[in-house]
Amino acid sequence: MNEILEKSDPLLDRLKQVVGAGHVVTEAEALAPRLIDWRKRYQGAARCMVEPATTAEVAAVVRACAETGTAIVPQGGHTGLVGGSTPFEDGRAVILSTRRLNRIRDLDAANNTITVEAGCILQHIQQAADEADRLFPLSLAAEGTCQIGGNLSTNAGGLNVLRYGNAREQVLGLEVVLADGQVWDGLRRLRKDNTGYDLKQLFIGAEGTLGIITAAVLKLHPKPREVATAMVAVRDPAAALDLLNELQEATAQSVVSFELMPRLGIDLAVKHVAAAQDPLANRPEWYALVEVSGGSGDGDLKAALERTLMEAYEAGTVADAAPAENAAQREAFWHLREAIVEAQRHEGASIKHDIAVPVSSVPAFLDRALAKVRDMIPSVRPVPFGHLGDGNLHFNLTQPEDADADAFLARWEEVNAAVHDIVHAFGGSISAEHGVGRMKVGEIQRFKPPVEIEMMRAIKHTLDPQNIMNPGKVVEV
Ligand SMILES: Cc1cc2nc3c(=O)[nH]c(=O)nc-3n(C[C@H](O)[C@H](O)[C@H](O)COP(=O)(O)OP(=O)(O)OC[C@H]3O[C@@H](n4cnc5c(N)ncnc54)[C@H](O)[C@@H]3O)c2cc1C
Incomplete structure (x- = not known):
């Protein structure tokens, strides 16, 4: 029966002609993992998933969808955390997977670019x-x-933003299929180009709502000759901030990562995640995972890191520190940091935030936000961790022990709203690196000036007048 219906669907027939029948996926089992988001908050449905292998095929798929007014949901690795790559429940959209668009077209070492x-x-x-x-x-x-493509579409951040900037800053050029199927070849490899609006930046961070990124020219950097890493017990977040600034000065701005972690995060990681070990003995309340890199490889950076830590110890901002003595130890420190997310899952439900405030405001933000959530849910277990060096914290709240997970999660929006109000009061952002997707469409409207929302709508309307590019995500039209 299903087969008969499929055969009589002209859009599916046309898509099969474009990409080959084997790359128009309609089988429930194959589609299932593409219909639910990573955090399992959104369960959608789709007409099919189409897997083009070239830019020309992407353009032909988009033209076919545009002619029939069919919504397209671009999907990369499907690891996004705000529901952006998950189709809505109505089942009308086509998922466009970029899985087969996977060629490295060029690496120009002299120009320090990769396409x-x-x-x-x-x-x-x-x-x-x-x-x-x-x-x-x-x-x-x-x-x-x-x-x-997903990294650029969400303007991903991650672990090295402090030194190198986020995804947006890695891009020199883009190739994009527009909502009417035209191809924009903007694959420039230039460090300087002041010929009008910087259009590529519109598509970066647009989460697939303006067009489909099919290729990019990315900047490459010199490979650091030295990496020095340490796990540090800091007195409190204010002391961590002092240490960050001292390290920047001592290493000529060579700090690549500066990650803040609370006691509970470390405890949960050690308890639940294989091979996660606490390298510090005295059970400090706050940890910083610090990494500096660059240099000439003669050990200068490691020496500067250790000297700064010693001075901070003498000043009382640092209580203890474990410098990584080798690559395995460095990996173990990062494993502990990354284990925090998984560990929280074993402790029941979590209410999550991905916020940014000015770096200097992180300590005051933490004081105020922690007091607020403890006031709202007295035995809540906060695990605020993340990229202190970028002012970006994952202000995550694990449910009270023995609480009912559903009852706790039912307060998600109320708690988000209270935390976001505090973020806003500090001049911050309610989505630092994960994007807006479906999850924060309503919430950004509370904080952005109306004129900003209007400009976003005007851009969306101009580039996607039929509203077929990932509709319902980022901005409502
Ligand atoms: C364990 C874990 C850790 C993470 N850590 C971080 C982190 O440190 N920093 C961070 O920023 N994020 C992090 N994320 C979030 C996520 O990995 C990033 O947002 C990532 O950049 C998404 O890439 P993706 O290919 O999975 O995109 P997807 O999830 O497939 O898509 C994301 C969005 O981009 C759109 N899209 C995808 N491809 C295209 C394209 N070619 N053209 C147009 N639109 C497109 C989709 O429609 C969707 O709206 C993490 C996620 C997980 C699961």
Whole structure:
């Protein structure tokens, strides 16, 4: 029966002509993982998933959808955390997977650029750069699965933003299929180009609502000759901030990562995640995972890191520190940091936030937000951790022990709203690196000036007048 229906669907027939029947997926079992988001908050449905292998095929798919007014949901690695790559429940949209657009088109070591297709896995791009004795610095825990098209569409952040900037700052050029199927070839490899509006930046962070990124020219950097890492017990978040600034000065701005973690996060990671070990003995309340890199490889950076930590110890801002003595120890420190997310899952439900405030405001934000959530839910277990160096915290709240998970989660929006009000009071952002997707469409309207929302709608209307590009995400039209 299903087969008969499929055969009589002219859109599916046309898509099959474009990409081959084997790449128009309609079987329930194959579609299922593409219909639910990573956090399992949204369960959608779709007409099919189409897997084009070239930019021309993407353009032909978009034209077919545009002619029939069919919504398109672009999907990369499907690791996004705000429901952006999950179709709505009505089942009318076509998922466009970039999985097969996975070629590295060019690596120009002299120009320090790499030109990649949207479906390249982030880790493969890092490896290609490494083989050419270069660094592609974008790095996040999902890097073995997420794709560069998704990274750019969410303007991903991750672990090295402090030094290299977020995804937006890694891009020199883009190739995009527009909502009417036209191809914009903006694959420029230029460091300077002041010929009008910087259109590529519109598509970066647009979460698929303005067009489909099919390829990008990315910047490469010199490979650091030295990396020095330490796990540090800091007195409190204010002391962590002091340490960050001292380290920047001592290492000529070579701090790549500065991650803040609370006691409870470390305890849960050690309790639940294999091989996660606490390298510090005295059970401090706050940890900082610090990494500096660059230099000439003669040990200068490690020496500067250790000297700064010693001075901070004498000043009382640092209570203890464990410098990584080798690559395995460095990996163990990062494993502990990354284990925090998984560990929270074992403790029941969590209410999550991805917020940013000015770096200097992090300590005051934490004081106020922690007091507020403890006032709302007295035995809540906060695990605020993340990229202190970017002012970006994952202000996550684990449910009280023995509480009912559903009852706790029922307060998600109320708690989000209270925390976001505090973020706003500090001049912050309610989505630092994960995007808006479906989850925060309503919430951004509470904080952005109306004129900003109007400009977003005007851009959306101009580039996608039929509202077929990932409709309902980022901005309501
Ligand atoms: C364990 C884990 C750790 C993470 N850590 C971080 C982190 O540290 N920092 C961070 O920023 N994020 C993090 N994320 C979130 C996520 O990995 C990133 O947002 C990532 O950039 C998404 O890439 P993706 O290929 O999975 O995109 P998807 O989830 O497939 O898509 C994300 C959005 O982009 C759109 N899209 C995808 N491809 C295209 C394209 N080619 N053209 C147009 N639109 C497109 C989709 O429609 C969707 O709206 C993490 C996620 C997980 C699961």
